[in-house]
Amino acid sequence: MNVPPGVSLDDFAEAIKQFEEAVGKEWVFTSDEDVALYRDAYSPFLGEPDEIVASAAVAPDSVEQVQSIVRIANRYRIPIYPISTGRNLGYGGSAPVLSGSVVLDLKRMNRILEVNERNAYALVEPGVSYFDLYRYIQEKGLKLWLDVPDPGWGSLVGNALDHGAGYTPLPFRDHFESHCGMEVVLANGELLRTGMGAVPKAQTWQQFKYGLGPSVDGIFSQSNFGVVTKMGFWLMPQPEAYRVATVWVPKYNDIIPFVDIMARLMNSGTINCHIWIESPVYNGPPDAAREALLAKPDGGSAEEWDHYAQEKKIQFWGCPFSFYGLSKVIDAQWEHVKEQFSAIPGATFEEGESFRFPLTPEQTERVGERSKLGIPSLGVFSMGARSPVNPTPNNGHLWLASVIPMTGEAVLEAQKVFTKAFREWGVTPSVGLPQSYHWRAFVLLYGFPITNDVETNKKNRATFDRMLRLAADHGWGEYRTHTAFMDTAASAYSFNNHALLRFHETLKDAVDPNGILSAGRYGIWPREMRKAKT
Amino acid sequence: MKKLGACLVVALAFFLVATALPAQEAVSRSSAWTTSTTPSQGEPRGYVQYTNDCSMCHGEGVGKPGTLALQAKYKGAVPALLDKRTDLTQALIKQYVRNGISIMPIFRKTEISDADLDAIAAYLTRNNKP
Numbered sequence: 001m002n003v004p005p006g007v008s009l010d011d012f013a014e015a016i017k018q019f020e021e022a023v024g025k026e027w028v029f030t031s032d033e034d035v036a037l038y039r040d041a042y043s044p045f046l047g048e049p050d051e052i053v054a055s056a057a058v059a060p061d062s063v064e065q066v067q068s069i070v071r072i073a074n075r076y077r078i079p080i081y082p083i084s085t086g087r088n089l090g091y092g093g094s095a096p097v098l099s100g101s102v103v104l105d106l107k108r109m110n111r112i113l114e115v116n117e118r119n120a121y122a123l124v125e126p127g128v129s130y131f132d133l134y135r136y137i138q139e140k141g142l143k144l145w146l147d148v149p150d151p152g153w154g155s156l157v158g159n160a161l162d163h164g165a166g167y168t169p170l171p172f173r174d175h176f177e178s179h180c181g182m183e184v185v186l187a188n189g190e191l192l193r194t195g196m197g198a199v200p201k202a203q204t205w206q207q208f209k210y211g212l213g214p215s216v217d218g219i220f221s222q223s224n225f226g227v228v229t230k231m232g233f234w235l236m237p238q239p240e241a242y243r244v245a246t247v248w249v250p251k252y253n254d255i256i257p258f259v260d261i262m263a264r265l266m267n268s269g270t271i272n273c274h275i276w277i278e279s280p281v282y283n284g285p286p287d288a289a290r291e292a293l294l295a296k297p298d299g300g301s302a303e304e305w306d307h308y309a310q311e312k313k314i315q316f317w318g319c320p321f322s323f324y325g326l327s328k329v330i331d332a333q334w335e336h337v338k339e340q341f342s343a344i345p346g347a348t349f350e351e352g353e354s355f356r357f358p359l360t361p362e363q364t365e366r367v368g369e370r371s372k373l374g375i376p377s378l379g380v381f382s383m384g385a386r387s388p389v390n391p392t393p394n395n396g397h398l399w400l401a402s403v404i405p406m407t408g409e410a411v412l413e414a415q416k417v418f419t420k421a422f423r424e425w426g427v428t429p430s431v432g433l434p435q436s437y438h439w440r441a442f443v444l445l446y447g448f449p450i451t452n453d454v455e456t457n458k459k460n461r462a463t464f465d466r467m468l469r470l471a472a473d474h475g476w477g478e479y480r481t482h483t484a485f486m487d488t489a490a491s492a493y494s495f496n497n498h499a500l501l502r503f504h505e506t507l508k509d510a511v512d513p514n515g516i517l518s519a520g521r522y523g524i525w526p527r528e529m530r531k532a533k534t
Numbered sequence: 535m536k537k538l539g540a541c542l543v544v545a546l547a548f549f550l551v552a553t554a555l556p557a558q559e560a561v562s563r564s565s566a567w568t569t570s571t572t573p574s575q576g577e578p579r580g581y582v583q584y585t586n587d588c589s590m591c592h593g594e595g596v597g598k599p600g601t602l603a604l605q606a607k608y609k610g611a612v613p614a615l616l617d618k619r620t621d622l623t624q625a626l627i628k629q630y631v632r633n634g635i636s637i638m639p640i641f642r643k644t645e646i647s648d649a650d651l652d653a654i655a656a657y658l659t660r661n662n663k664p
Contacts, residue, residue: 041639107644379597
């Protein structure tokens with residue numbers, strides 16, 4: 001049996017016995033075979049001795065059982081690591097940050113406690129997946145939409161707490177932004193409700209976020225200060241219609257006015273959808289001429305890239321814009337968008353799918369980009385799975401996701417910085433493309449496959465780590481990262497001698513003095529482990 | 535790893551291609567809407583569990599990467615749909631569910647219990663020839 005660090009075998013055995021008394025023997029997992037099920041299925045340490053593994057897992061079915069587990073863990077100083085559905089793949093999955101932790105598996109807490117159509121909200125437990133809530137809404141015939149991430153089998157609670165996002169309009173696609181009220185088991189076992197949930201007779205827990213006094217919900221996201229056992233979410237009323245249309249522009253430097261126009265339209269509410277700026281130039285099939293340009297010391301000039309795009313007869317940049325709402329309003333929004341982007345010479349416009357709701361099952365079956373309509377799907381796994389265009393499937397992926405300003409200049413600069421670094425590091429240069437899930441800023445994404453080859457994974461990890469540091473040098477922090485890189489990613493937020501991290505540590509020491517909850521999550525370590533590290 | 539960058543670009547391209555593929559793989563004979571289907575009472579347990587836990591990836595229709603992967607792997611030599619196969623063993627099904635394969639992750643017992651996995655395995659081997 002693997003034993004948590006710093007815990008005696010006797011204490012661990014006693015804690016396991018008490019866990020079994022709290023939740024039932026069948027829901028405490030200690031055999032090697034069972035504990036292996038909690039491995040990170042997409043671990044960047046696949047097949048290496050450094051892979052982070054749990055010592056055991058315990059799966060409660062109720063808030064009271066969570067409270068009991070937390071108290072037992074405190075008694076024996078057992079590090080525990082809550083997971084919701086364990087499907088945060090690419091960001092650590094169901095494995096802890098600290099090897100030897102006991103995973104607190106909340107999947108059995110999968111109750112949909114309330115879905116309110118009149119006021120468009122839901123209250124759910126951590127084990128509820130997007131598929132679960134979607135099925136519930138469909139079965140009840142409610143005129144409500146979910147916002148779903150890719151893929152849809154994750155937990156609403158877990159995804160929101162890790163600042164995950166989806167594709168429909170804001171605030172719904174920013175899953176933490178669209179939450180309203182949470183219930184938390186603190187490290188001492190006490191139960192806390194935020195916002196209006198703190199008023200015992202309030203009926204507005206899922207309608208008014210702030211309550212009175214400091215708004216503390218944020219400290220329970222990307223942290224280790226409590227175990228969230230319930231969470232409310234605002235849902236989007238089913239719109240009348242949906243339409244997607246793409247704007248294309250032909251030249252390298254067009255991205256500057258393109259983003260300016262787009263940002264103005266977004267900030268004024270004309271455009272409210274997930275943004276992914278595409279580039280047929282960079283996204284095209286493998287091409288020697290493109291690789292030659294990227295390999296040049298300057299990565300290719302604007303003129304050279306424009307020449308490349310003209311030769312290939314492809315547009316340089318584009319973005320599909322999705323519109324949701326009344327069809328007459330959508331028509332007017334799209335006309336306005338076209339009018340605005342027409343200021344860029346050579347801009348072209350491409351109509352895409354349009355729907356009126358509700359869809360029939362047959363129509364739903366034919367929808368390509370389901371997540372844009374709030375329909376959970378696992379289709380995103382086509383990205384790494386075996387397919388006609390991908391004969392060698394991956395074993396998972398990592399995402400570098402740096403937050404950069406929403407300007408064309410910032411996109412070009414970040415692309416140049418990373419491309420130059422790739423050349424210097426001996427990595428085939430590539431070009432990341434910006435997306436926008438949350439308010440205002442871009443996230444520049446770079447994907448890394450997890451392979452069967454240990455050496456390849458080692459090199460990818462080294463590159464990932466260097467990219468994190470390089471990004472930080474330029475003022476670009478991550479919005480989220482894999483558990484293996486949380487210390488590095490958190491270290492970028494270093495203003496005033498890491499004042500923010502030191503504040504997090506102060507909170508940690510106050511609310512979890514024994515350091516039992518999710519040691520190391522997002523760089524926040526318990527006091528004793530900080531001492532050991534230094 | 536010399537192909538890191540290429541992997542990124544290729545990965546994104548795969549995504550785009552994959553999302554453009556549905557027209558090729560769309561199955562018109564069924565309106566199976568697996569993301570919203572809750573089998574009616576009385577359905578065999580294995581079918582119910584398969585529908586809830588597996589078919590969103592291995593079912594038919596648009597956006598089913600498990601089906602797409604098996605079509606790419608076997609090129610029609612065996613059905614791409616798991617529930618149409620007659621050559622799977624229960625041991626193999628359990629091995630993949632509990633260990634994962636490629637992009638398919640491990641499934642824990644809190645997600646699919648041993649009893650549910652037994653039922654799924656029985657359902658997927660129901661048409662095997664003795």
